[in-house]
Amino acid sequence: MNRIVLALALSMLALGGAVIALSQRPWAPRADVVQPIPFSHRVHAGVNKIPCQHCHAYASRSSEPGIPAVARCVGCHGEKIGGGGIQPVTRAWTDDTPAAFEIQWNRVYALPDFVRFTHRPHIHAGLACQSCHGEVQTMDRVVPAFEINMGFCVDCHTEKKATLDCVGCHH
C-alpha cells in the first residue's frame, strides 16, 4: 500500500515539475514578439540618434515611460518620409475617430501586476535606458536583453545602495 502511494506521489511530483518546466513563467523573456509595424529602433535611435525620451516622453515624469502617440510618429513622417510598412502613420488623417488610427503594439517587457515598478526615480538616478532594456539602438526588432526577474532588480539595487524595502515595489 505504501509503495503504491509513494509511486503515485512521486509521479505527481514529476508531472508537476514537467508542468512548471514547460509553462512560461510570467517574467520569462519574450524573444518572439512581433510588432504590427516593423518599427526599427536601430534606424531611429541608432542611425538618426533620436533620444529615447523624445518618444518615450513620460519616463522622467511618471511610472510609465509611455509608448509614443501616433501623432508623434506622424509629426516626422507625415505624408513624406518613409515607405512600405509604415502606411498606418503616413496615410491621410481623414477620420476623427481614434480607434481607426490606433496602433496596438505588443508588449516585450511585462512585469506582473504585483510589481509596482516606476521609471521616474530610475531616470532621475541617472540610469541609462540600456541598463535594463539592453542596446535597443542596435535592434531592428526589440528583443529583451535580460531576464527581468526580481534578482535582476535586487542585484542592481544592492550594488547601487538603493532601497531593498519590499513594500517599495510590492504594494
Add this chain to the structure above:
Amino acid sequence: MRKGTSISRRSFIKLAATAGAAAAIPGCEPAARQLIPYVVPDENVVPGVPSFFATTCSECPAGCGAVARIREGRVVKLEGNPADPIGQGSLCARGQAALQGLYNPDRLARPQVRGDDGAMRSISWEEAQKMLGDRLLAASKAGKDRVAFLGSPQGPTFRKIALEVLGAYSSSRAIFYEAISQEAARAAAKTIFGRRDIPSYRIDQAEVLISFGADFLETWQSPVELARQYSLFRTPQKRRGTLAIGRAIYVGPRLSMTASKCDDWIATAPGAEAEIAWSVLNVMVKQRWVSQNSGFDLAALAKAVANFDPAATSARTGVPVETITRLGEAFGRAQSGLAIAGTDDSSAHLAAMIINAVTGNFGKTVMFLEGSPAEETSTPDEVNAVIEAMRGGKIDALFINGGNPVFAMPASARVAEAIGKVPFVVWAGGVPDETAAMAKLLLPAHHPLESWRDTAPRAGIRGLGQPVMQPVFDSKPVGDILLGAAAGSPSAKLPWASAAEAVKTEWLALAPKAVGADPEDFWVSVRREGGLFEEQHLSATSLDLSAFKAPVPAAAQPELSVYAYPHIFLYDGRGADKPWLQELPEPVTQIVWDSWAEIHPETARKLGVAKDDIIEIKTEHGAIEAPVLVESTVRPGVIAVPLGQGHRAYGRYAKDVGANAWAMLAAGATSAAATARATGGTRRLVTPLGKSDMMGRSIVEAMSIEQLARGVVPESGAEEVSGPYEMYPPWKYPKHKWGMTIDVNACIGCSACVTACYAENNVPTVGKDGVDRGRIMSWIRIERYFPPPKEVAQAPQLYLAPMLCQQCDHAPCEPVCPVFASYHSEEGLNGQVYNRCVGTRYCENNCPYKVRRFNWFEPEWPTPLNLQLNPDVTVRGVGVMEKCTFCVQRIQFAELNARTEDRELRDGEIVTACQQACPTRAITFGDSNDPGSAMMRRREDNKLRNYRALEELNTQPAITYLRDLYREKGGA
C-alpha cells in the same frame, strides 16, 4: 488501525512532503499583453500621473464639494474639496461611494421602451428623442399643465432648464423634492421670521447643544459640516478657568450614532420631542433664563407655553421632571447654546427656534446668511398637487429624474397609483428602480459625475460640477434630453442648446463686472475651485410672530409605534445599489445587508420575540416584515426601522434586500402608531461584529473631562505592564517612522474612513453570506462597544473608534509567516508582500487586533466596477492576505516626488485615505521621528489622553489613540 496498513510517522511526513510538492501550479499569464498609446495625446494627461478635477457631490442635499482623482481618463477616487466651505476637504461615506453609482453594472445602457405586452425593447437615441418630443407635444396640445417634471433637486441651472422646457409645453409643473424633506424647518422659520429658509448653524460657538431628534452627524442637513463643528464643540478648551467640553443632549426615540456621541440621551416616544422642547422653554421663561431684549414679549410667551410645565409634560411623556428642569437650566444658564430639531413635526422646529431666539443665540450659533439664494425646492403642497393631478388624469406626460417616488414616498401618498394613471411616463436615470418599472420610456442619463451641473445648498455658496470623465454608458445629460425634445416644439424659444451651454451661460453671468475683467478667467477659476464661495454675511432677520399660535400638547402616545429614520448610508434608499454602502455596518447596530426592527427588551418580552425572529409591523398605511434586534438602544414601545432597504428593483445589490419602511408611513411623519406580531419566521441578522463587550481589555478607552481637567489618568482595567519587554534588539529607523494619532473623541463612527479605504485600496466586498462567515474585507473598521452595566456612569454612552493595522513594532504577525510575506519595513510599517503570501493564515491568527483579512475567494468586480480600481495598488487574488498598509502607495509616491525634486519630505505631504476623508479630522498620520510633525504635536498636546490599543500585549503599536471624553453623570 489494522496492522497491515499502519503507517509510521516518518513515512507519513515523507509522503505528505512529496505529495504536497507535487501539487504544482503552472505560472499565470498576466492579461495585458498589448500597449495601446493615444492617437493624439491630451496635453494634460501623463499616463501614470493622476489629474484632479473639482466637482460637487450629489449623494445628499448637503452639496459638499468634491475633487475627482482621474487616472488615464477614468475617475478612481473621490476626495473632498479643500476650497469648499461645506466639506472643507472631507467627503463622507455616501460621497465616497458615488463612484459605485457611476460604475454600477446595472446602469441602463441604452434607451428602452416598454411594449404593450410589458416587454422591454432597446431603441436608438434618435427614436427615443422623437418619441419623447412627439408625446410631449401631443400632451401640450391637449391643454395647459398637462406635462409634469418630477425629480430630485439638481441645482439652480437645471431648474431653469426644466422650467424653460416645460414652458415650451405650456406647463409650469416642475417639482423638485427631497424624500427626506426640510419642510418642517422651513415652515417654522416662516412662522417666526417670515422667511421660508433653513438657517445655518455654528455648533462650535455653542456651549450647550440640544438635539430634538436631529441626527446631525448622520443624515440631517449638512452632516459633514456639522460633524466638523461638533468635533470643535467637543474639543477640550479653557472656559472660565477650567477645561471643559460642550454639553450635548439628544432627545429622541432611538440611540442613534448622533445620540451616542452626546452626553445624554433622553428617550422619548416619537413625536414627543416637541413636547419636551416646549417644556424646556417653559422652564427657561419661568426662571427668567432668557434674554431680556430678544424681541419676545416674555409674558405672552409664558402664557403660550403654560400647558407645558415640567409636571404636565412629564406625565404625558414619561420623562422625569428633574430631567426637563435640568435641561432648561443647562441651556438657559449657558453663555451660548443651540437647539436643533430634526423631526417632521414643525412644532418641534418652532420650539427649537424660539428657544434659540429667546436666549439671544440667534446670530451666534444659528443664523440666516446672505448671498446668492439657496436652491428652491417644492413645498409639500406643490408635490401633493401634482400627485393629485396625476391621480385625476390631468397629466398626460410625466418626466421623472431622480427621487424614485414609487419607492421613497410615504405609502399614504399612493404615488404608484397616481403614476399609473399617467398615459406616458418617461424615466431618466442610472440604475432602473421601482419608478422605472412603471415607465414607458427609459432613458439612460448621465451620472452627476459625468455632467455639467451646479448646486446652491445654502445662501452664498454655489458649487460647480463638471464632468470628470467621458460617459461610461451610452447616456445623455438630462438637460440635453429635455432641451432636445423641446427643440422640436414649434413654440420653443430656448436660450441654450445643451446643459453644458446653460451652465456656462449662467455662470458667466456671475462673473465680476469690473472693468478689464475677462469672464473667461472667471470661468477658469470657478472650474478650478469647484464653485463660487462668497463671504458669508449675516442676513438681517427680524421676528414676525403674527403667525405664531400657542402650541397644543400632542395626543397621547400610542402603546406601540414604529419610528423610521434614514439609514446613515442608504439615506432614503438611493444608496442601496452600492455594495460598499450595503457592506458598511450601521455604526450603532453594526448590521449589514439587511433591514431590522430594533426593539427594547421589555417590548420584546411583551411581543414574545427574540433576536432574528421576523415580525410583521403594521400601521394604518401598510405593513412590512423585518427581523428583530433586541437592544436597549431604543425606547420601550418603539420599533425603530431604518429607511432605505426593501427595493424590488434598482440593481443586483439592492434588489430583495430587507424591507421598505416607507410602505408604512404617512406623508410628513416618520413615525406612526403600529401593531406588531411574530410571523414565526426567522432571518439571521448579519454583522461583522464579535462581542459588544470589551471584557476589560483596553481596546477603546475614555476619560471624563473632569479627570482631564484635574490631570488624573483613569485606571485602566487591563493588567499592569512593567515597561516594554524587549526580546530582540529594537528596530532602527534612520529616516522616517510612520505612525498615527487617532482622536477617539473626534471620531463619530461615520465610516467615511472605511469607505475611502475601500476605494483607495481596491478592497473587495463579499456580500451578506461572506460577512456572516467573518470574511468582511474592510482594512479599517469602526469598533463599537457598549460600556459594561457596572461602568455606565463612568463611560460614554457608546465606545466608537476606528481599528486598523497598528503597524506594531513587536508585530505578532511577523515572526510567524513561513515565507516572510509579513515583514517589518525600514520605515516602521508592517509590510505585506502579496506575491510571497501562500495563505497559511498564521499571521491573521496571531493578530490580536484582528485586522488582517484573507481572500477566501477570487474577488470580482463586475464590469464596469473594475474601472474604479486604483492602478497604484495591487489587486489581490484568492489565497492572499491583506491589511492596512498606511496607504504605502501614497507614502511611496510622496517619497519619490521628494527624491526627484531633491528635497526632504514635508509634514502633511502624505495624507492617508482615511485621514483625508474624515469630517472631524480624527486621524492624523505622520512621522514619529519628527517631534514637530502635526501627528506628534497632537500626541504631545494631549498627553494625558494618550493610550495604545491592547497595550498590555506589548505589541508596541505605531498608532496612539486619544481617549474619548465624557461628562461625569450628576455633574453640573
